[in-house]
Amino acid sequence: MPTWKLGDPTKTDQHMQYGAGGAQHPDTFMWQLWVTLGGNAVNWVAAYRSQAQIDAAMQELQQVGAVGDLFDVEKLRATLDQLYAGRDADPQPIPEAEQVIRRNMRGVGTWK
16 A cells, blocks of 8 residues: 555644545546645545546545544545555556646635
8 A cells, every 4th residue: 555645634723625636647548536635745546447436536535524534544544545445557646737736725725
């Protein structure tokens, strides 16, 4: 399993910035799931053959968030491990996408 760059979201002045999404890799054409806490470190979680698989993974993350488990680093890590285990391929970084993600994360609010 990868080492997820999550930090401790409970130590951010009672706020948490969380972002997740999918991006198609320009070389492999695989759909890749990314997750970030705070916008600094982008975790490339899994690569899938179809966009529908990204949608399903995003749905799973939404369910985790709905019960508050995004705020529990161990539960979030377990969820990311599960998504990684269900991947079609290992994700590859997309530096251009990471720049956009970081820029966009600077402009969004935080969850309280």
